[in-house]
Amino acid sequence: MELQREGQYFSEDQMRSREPLLYEQYIGQYLTEEQLLRRSLEAMQGEAGEERGPGGAEGGLAHLLLNSYQERLIQSRMQEEQDREENALEEEEGEEEAGGLGAEGYEPSPQEKSLLRDEFITLMYQRFLDGHDKDFNYSEVDGNPDFDNLDIVNRDAEEKYFDEDEDEEEEEEEMTVVMMS
Template identity: 30%
Template sequence: MEESSVSSGLKEESNNEVDPIVDIIDYLVRCANVFFKNASVNNPEVRNNDKIQYACEFYKQSPTKFLLQFGKYLCANHLQYFEKQHLDNKSYQKCLAELKLYHSNESRNKRVRNRRYKAMQKLQEDTDYFTEKQMMYRNPLLYDQLIGQYLTDDEIRERDAVGPENLTLLSMILDTVERNEMRQTKYEQMLNEDGGSSEDTVEDSSGGISPQSNSKRNGACKEKQWGSFDVPDTEVPHVPDKRKPTMINANERNLLREEFIHEMYTSFIEGRDINFDYNSVDNDEEYDDLQQISQDAEDKYFDSEENDARTLEEHMTLIEEYGRKKSVESSDSNTDPLDVYMQHISYKL
């Protein structure tokens, strides 16, 4: 069945224009990948044209139910079309008002940050994304300022040691590539921070690249910031002496390490990790915090003048779903120290 025949009932006669709902449904099918119809194991996958036909018929039969089922998958600008429809339908208008709130910038920003926070916890549990080594690769300059410059040679060797499980040619090649990328990243960060150029850089003691001091050209030294390291006024030799870490006490080291970790968590939540695919998190309902959604539904019910049954049923469904999820999570009694720390700082995010 051709798409033109599927949506023919929604075409406007004047000026041979197509009703915008056709484009909206097309977006839902092709871009939002909304699941419209159940496909059994023995039947072939439902074609896009069949999905479009189903959605068009569903919208004509019940615009309100259409919005209830598919409204959260729409784009914010799609709501402008629905605002002009069914002005005398109170249920429709109430549903539309809730969707406008759902698609508001404030609501979306909150939803995105919550999903990224849940994704961050999952990455802590299942991957090495938030290990010290991987965070060092992503922001080497900040790492060196807050942690690296205070490490002893033994601590650096322990940090960079390759475990027995990684003693393969491929893993060693990948580790070398990551370190080269880290040096390039650090070099670019230093140029951006100091406003220097490639002519003003020399190799540092760790094999990276450091900018020379601009004090001679500017006639004065920049004020040293907390956590930064001194850059000598004289040219650094290409074959430096043995590295001498700056000595600070254990409490200061812990504070600087916590500052680095907090900054890397914040960078992830604010979307500043340039090599991470945020679309895979921001648009995935699996990362929704069911406990928070349940609390919002409860607040909505008790604040509502109507206290309608549908709102209460929605709240109870969320509580039941959250309870099932917590029962699965409780089977693992191990507590990650990073989770404890994140619980402490989450109220600041």
């Protein structure tokens, strides 16, 4: 998959921005303070050093402001999704408490964290493949012949040809039986 190899589409930051609640349930709630601080610093520095405006530091400040705004959007989106999920669970289960994957105060082992991260990534891939990624324009891919698997296209064409040929033979047999009767 080209998006996995060459792009940032399946980077942790991008997946977090698309599905903040899912990210929080699988990964975010188990991040240490140090990891959260590192993520914040990377977001602030990120491309700021690479993309400078005409005055030098302005690109860095603009990038910092944009990242801050995007983080607020992610947090807002996560809160909305969490509220919706909690309301849905309350309606379905009455008094049961809604929450993430882990119990309150539970700290998974590094192996468990790795498994949760892998599961999150797998879920994100599957959502994408199932066509449930609302931020992706699937029509650009579906309508692009460059992405077609030529083996499958050729096999489909052969099957269609032979199916049509079989249909014609069946019609001829039916006509022969009718004429003989």
